[in-house]
Amino acid sequence: MGLFGSKSEGGFMDVIRCDEPEYLVWKWRPSGEANSTKKENAIRYGSSLRVKEGELAVFVYNQNNGPNQDFILGPFDQTIKTANFPILTSIVGSAFGGASPFQAEIYFINLAGNVPIKFGVPYFNITDRRLPDFPVPMSVRGQLIFNITDYERFIKNTRLIEFNLDSFKELIRSAMQSSIKSTVLQINRNNPLNLVQIEENLDFINETLKAKMLEMFNEDFSVNLKRFDIDTLDIDQESEGYTRLLAVTRDQQQKTLEAQTDVNVQNLQDMQQINAMNMEETLRIQREEAQRAQKLQTETNFMGTHQLNQQTEVLKSAANSLGDMGAGGGNGGLNPAGMMTGMMMGGAMGGQMANMMNQMGNQVQNAQNMPPPPPQLAYNISINGQNSGPFNLGQLQQMVQSGQINQNTYVWKQGMAGWELAGNVAELSILFAPAPPPPPPPPVP
Numbered sequence: 001m002g003l004f005g006s007k008s009e010g011g012f013m014d015v016i017r018c019d020e021p022e023y024l025v026w027k028w029r030p031s032g033e034a035n036s037t038k039k040e041n042a043i044r045y046g047s048s049l050r051v052k053e054g055e056l057a058v059f060v061y062n063q064n065n066g067p068n069q070d071f072i073l074g075p076f077d078q079t080i081k082t083a084n085f086p087i088l089t090s091i092v093g094s095a096f097g098g099a100s101p102f103q104a105e106i107y108f109i110n111l112a113g114n115v116p117i118k119f120g121v122p123y124f125n126i127t128d129r130r131l132p133d134f135p136v137p138m139s140v141r142g143q144l145i146f147n148i149t150d151y152e153r154f155i156k157n158t159r160l161i162e163f164n165l166d167s168f169k170e171l172i173r174s175a176m177q178s179s180i181k182s183t184v185l186q187i188n189r190n191n192p193l194n195l196v197q198i199e200e201n202l203d204f205i206n207e208t209l210k211a212k213m214l215e216m217f218n219e220d221f222s223v224n225l226k227r228f229d230i231d232t233l234d235i236d237q238e239s240e241g242y243t244r245l246l247a248v249t250r251d252q253q254q255k256t257l258e259a260q261t262d263v264n265v266q267n268l269q270d271m272q273q274i275n276a277m278n279m280e281e282t283l284r285i286q287r288e289e290a291q292r293a294q295k296l297q298t299e300t301n302f303m304g305t306h307q308l309n310q311q312t313e314v315l316k317s318a319a320n321s322l323g324d325m326g327a328g329g330g331n332g333g334l335n336p337a338g339m340m341t342g343m344m345m346g347g348a349m350g351g352q353m354a355n356m357m358n359q360m361g362n363q364v365q366n367a368q369n370m371p372p373p374p375p376q377l378a379y380n381i382s383i384n385g386q387n388s389g390p391f392n393l394g395q396l397q398q399m400v401q402s403g404q405i406n407q408n409t410y411v412w413k414q415g416m417a418g419w420e421l422a423g424n425v426a427e428l429s430i431l432f433a434p435a436p437p438p439p440p441p442p443p444v445p
Contacts, residue, residue, distance in 0.1 A: 014043070016057075016080075017050035018108035024115055024148070025163045028106040043080070043104050051076040054112025056151050060105040060160070061087060069155065107160045111148055114226060117169050118143045121177050123236060126185065129192035130248055134241035136195050140180055142206075142230040144213070146172075146223045154222040172221060176213065183212050195242070196249045198233050206230045272384055275404060279388055286395070377427065382410040382419060393431075400431045407432050 020026050030042075051057045051074035059070040070085045082088055088102065119142060125135035148154050187193070187208055193201055210228040217225040235242055379396060380389035383405070390413065391399070399405045407423030422428050 014047040015050065016043075016047055016106060018052075018055065020108075022113070023108070024110050024113060024165050024168075025158075025160055026108045026110075027161070028108060043102055043106070045080060045102060047080050049076060049078065049080055051108075054110065056109040056111055058107045058109060058151075058155060058160070059085065059088070060107065061103065062105075071152070105161065107155075109148060109151055109154075111151065114145045114147050115165070115169075116143060116145050117172060119173050119176055119180075121180050124181050124185075126188055126193075126195065127241075128195045128245050131241065131245050134244050136241040136245060137236035137239055138184075138195070138198070139232075139234045140184065140230060141232045141234065142228070144225060144229070145227040146217060146221075146225050149224040150222065157222045168221075172217075175216065175220060179212060179216055180209055183209055194249075195235060196246060198235060202230060202233060205233065276383070276386060276388065279404075282395075283389075283391070377413070379411045379413045379428070381405055381422075382412075396428065397431050 014030055016028055018026050018028065049057060049072065051072050053075045055074040057072040057074070057076070059072070061068045061070075068087045070087045072084070078084060080088070088104075121140040123137040123139045126138045127133075127135050184205065187205060191204075206229065209230065210225075213228050214225050217223055237246075377393045377396075378390035380387055381391065381396075381399075382388075396405070405422065407421065409422045410419040411422045411425060411428065412419045423432060
């Protein structure tokens with residue numbers, strides 16, 4: 001508080017300002033005394049008024065038509081004149097020469113200040129949907145921050161002359177306790193809460209309460225709620241209701257775990273059965289394809305013999321015709337022209353037959369000279385105690401790549417004394433060899 005000059009009855013020149021370090025609403029008094037009299041409200045016209053940034057000075061004039069107010073928003077550092085105070089113009093008349101004091105109460109309001117309040121709602125009973133007959137005590141603790149933004153509305157709804165920040169805080173706490181309790185119970189009715197895991201719902205409850213508090217602070221207290229944070233939703237873990245609730249929760253979790261385990265086992269068994277069926281069907285298709293390929297090869301090998309038989313029949317028919325051409329006509333004599341023609345055709349047919357025989361001989365010789373196909377590796381495998389196979393090396397490689405078998409899978413083939421791990425069989429080691437690393441990139445040009 002600033003005070004300059006000497007006190008005199010009826011007013012004196014003042015420097016009106018607020019030097020309080022922390023405040024929300026502060027009343028200025030010329031003498032600095034706590035009592036409120038008309039004398040202390042006698043302000044000399046022409047006194048100096050200083051309002052800092054973030055402050056508001058409110059001049060309240062109690063007139064016959066009710067209180068009137070001038071609002072001076074900081075920063076402001078000037079003498080009091082009617083040009084700066086519109087309401088003061090009708091109060092200070094020219095008859096007084098602008099020198100007489102005028103009656104006004106001066107309040108400074110801190111618009112830049114944030115007022116924190118810690119709050120706590122005592123234990124109240126709340127129920128879990130699983131045990132509605134066993135209420136559980138719960139308390140709510142947190143903090144909030146508010147400030148003044150709509151100062152005209154705040155002044156209208158607040159008796160500044162009797163304003164006390166501590167009393168204002170207690171008024172807020174009292175209203176909040178009732179509102180928080182009713183809102184949490186309403187949340188539980190609309191969205192039943194799991195009280196054992198109540199902390200998981202903290203954000204949802206906080207946002208719901210914040211919306212409720214924003215409306216209440218604006219309507220009931222005419223201030224702006226900047227922050228609202230619930231720190232703790234505290235459950236009384238020693239209560240009978242919580243003890244029963246905890247036992248029910250553990251029982252449900254155990255049943256859920258067992259049911260999930262049964263489902264996982266059943267899914268694994270179903271997957272193994274499906275894989276076995278797929279493998280059996282794959283083997284059936286491969287056997288049919290091998291039989292079809294073998295039949296086609298057999299038919300190809302005998303195709304040349306079939307063609308030779310057909311051409312032989314053609315040549316035999318041609319020979320018979322040549323005999324008829326060499327014989328005489330109806331008189332049984334020889335036909336020289338026919339004999340010549342027959343000899344020419346016979347030579348051509350003989351050459352054709354010789355070529356055919358040579359081709360057949362070559363085909364037979366080539367067939368005899370071809371080496372036999374290499375023996376195919378054929379291993380049986382054991383998966384989950386079920387024997388499947390036999391599989392060739394290509395099939396086993398596909399099964400390794402798909403993860404159906406690995407080095408610890410038991411295998412067996414004809415000639416082996418018993419089942420052996422695939423990783424211990426030398427000719428299968430190529431299936432489990434690590435892939436070679438990719439080649440390095442070429443040098444940068």
